[in-house]
Amino acid sequence: MKTGFALFCRAGRIGVAIILALVFGISVFGIARALAQNENADAPKNRKSTYAALVEAPEKAREKKNPFEGDTQAVAAGGKLFEQHCAECHGPKAGGTRKGPSLLREEVQQATAGTLFWILTNGVVRRGMPVWSKLPEPERWQIVTFLRSLTVQSSSSPSEKPALP
Amino acid sequence: MVAHVIPESIRQKFPSLSFLVLIFALLFFRPSLLLAQESPYIVTYDHYLEEPGSLEVEYFSTFGTERGGNDFHAFWTEFEYGATAWWTTELYVDGQTTFNDSTIFTGFRVENRFRLLQREHLVNPVLYIEYEQTSGADKILKEVEGHDVESDYAASNGVLRKEHDHELEMKLLLSSTFKGWNVAVNPIVTKNLLPSEPWEFAYAVGASRPLALKASPNRCNCCRENFIAGVEMYGGLGNTQSAGLRDTSHYLAPVVAWNLPSDWTVRVSSGFGLNDNSHRLLLRWGLSREFSGFGELVGRWFGGRR
Numbered sequence: 001m002k003t004g005f006a007l008f009c010r011a012g013r014i015g016v017a018i019i020l021a022l023v024f025g026i027s028v029f030g031i032a033r034a035l036a037q038n039e040n041a042d043a044p045k046n047r048k049s050t051y052a053a054l055v056e057a058p059e060k061a062r063e064k065k066n067p068f069e070g071d072t073q074a075v076a077a078g079g080k081l082f083e084q085h086c087a088e089c090h091g092p093k094a095g096g097t098r099k100g101p102s103l104l105r106e107e108v109q110q111a112t113a114g115t116l117f118w119i120l121t122n123g124v125v126r127r128g129m130p131v132w133s134k135l136p137e138p139e140r141w142q143i144v145t146f147l148r149s150l151t152v153q154s155s156s157s158p159s160e161k162p163a164l165p
Numbered sequence: 166m167v168a169h170v171i172p173e174s175i176r177q178k179f180p181s182l183s184f185l186v187l188i189f190a191l192l193f194f195r196p197s198l199l200l201a202q203e204s205p206y207i208v209t210y211d212h213y214l215e216e217p218g219s220l221e222v223e224y225f226s227t228f229g230t231e232r233g234g235n236d237f238h239a240f241w242t243e244f245e246y247g248a249t250a251w252w253t254t255e256l257y258v259d260g261q262t263t264f265n266d267s268t269i270f271t272g273f274r275v276e277n278r279f280r281l282l283q284r285e286h287l288v289n290p291v292l293y294i295e296y297e298q299t300s301g302a303d304k305i306l307k308e309v310e311g312h313d314v315e316s317d318y319a320a321s322n323g324v325l326r327k328e329h330d331h332e333l334e335m336k337l338l339l340s341s342t343f344k345g346w347n348v349a350v351n352p353i354v355t356k357n358l359l360p361s362e363p364w365e366f367a368y369a370v371g372a373s374r375p376l377a378l379k380a381s382p383n384r385c386n387c388c389r390e391n392f393i394a395g396v397e398m399y400g401g402l403g404n405t406q407s408a409g410l411r412d413t414s415h416y417l418a419p420v421v422a423w424n425l426p427s428d429w430t431v432r433v434s435s436g437f438g439l440n441d442n443s444h445r446l447l448l449r450w451g452l453s454r455e456f457s458g459f460g461e462l463v464g465r466w467f468g469g470r471r
Binding site for chain 1: 217218283378382390426
């Protein structure tokens with residue numbers, strides 16, 4: 001009985017230690033990460049390496065055709081979906097924020113529809129963009145249609161010139 | 166006003182219901198551009214993690230019937246935070262009311278989910294690790310493990326709360342999304358931290374699909390694309406001393422999620438016991454809201470630049 005109680009206490013102490021370590025680790029990591037994000041606030045978000053993931057799309061994915069190409073209804077629906085899911089990081093006019101790059105840059109605008117669809121589906125997890133395959137395929141294509149309707153912003157231009165429909 | 170539409174008998178059994186209905190009514194039509202896209206599952210997990218920097222606050226209720234004892238209303242709150250795009254961490258706080266008995270706090274859980282692969286594949290694995298410190302009176306039935314059966318919950322809260330459990334729980338979340346359908350399979354192992362206790366096994370599986378795969382151009386609360394319906398099944402598979410289906414309980418539960426444009430999600434599920442060891446009915450509902458940019462806000466509190 002005494003042995004059982006001792007084991008119970010020991011297990012309890014281990015549990016508390018695990019929890020404390022977890023809570024401490026998560027807190028330190030979260031705070032450090034949040035501070036690091038703010039420290040980097042002035043760093044150029046639109047540098048070319050940010051868009052490097054675009055060239056990682058496989059050939060087969062790049063060549064995929066957008067089933068909603070030229071569909072104005074899809075542009076409107078895609079705009080709604082963009083506001084709901086993407087604007088938080090990429091800005092309400094897709095011009096970029098501290099959390100996400102501009103989608104008006106020519107690197108994005110010159111990418112094929114299939115490439116944008118592939119990025120949306122797979123995310124760029126190592127850079128903080130989540131996967132969006134939880135949105136059904138037609139909704140992801142609607143977002144791509146909306147993105148393709150935006151006006152190109154030159155990669156050498158520092159200012160944002162968003163032009164949403 | 167809202168309280169008057171709820172029958173007195175229900176208000177007595179669910180004291181927090183009026184408050185929640187009021188909050189829901191106030192925030193239901195709040196204009197917002199954000200939309201959560203949450204799965205309808207309450208027990209099963211798919212492979213989608215919380216968005217980085219977002220905090221999701223969730224409240225869930227489970228009403229359970231009990232043959233040979235009093236029915237109960239168990240409830241829990243979850244705080245789910247997206248630390249990175251591949252790591253989500255979560256804290257649960259549990260409680261329950263057993264009718265004709267008492268209302269008690271029953272413990273807490275700390276959980277972490279890690280995405281194992283960077284990109285989407287046919288099957289996407291996520292590792293789930295949870296530490297639980299709960300009492301024997303915990304009735305949220307978030308997982309049904311080992312030889313958990315209905316009769317385990319028949320005793321009074323005074324007796325059940327004397328048992329203390331420190332458990333480590335691990336799940337492999339396997340999930341696939343194809344043509345709008347999500348299929349998720351979660352094998353589960355649990356270890357009570359007492360060395361004498363065996364490893365317990367369990368499972369949860371689910372399938373779901375949005376009612377519409379294409380978004381409409383207009384903003385709306387009741388568009389078909391805002392609803393996701395599905396079904397989940399979960400139960401125990403014994404333990405290392407006696408693995409298998411003998412003396413285990415199993416549930417089948419249709420589930421529905423309503424993702425509102427105001428960033429709220431409502432989930433409803435009615436779980437039906439599949440054998441004599443199961444509770445006949447586990448009626449569950451949940452309300453959750455996602456707070457985007459929570460990580461940045463905390464960063465600013467600690468001196469980060471605006």
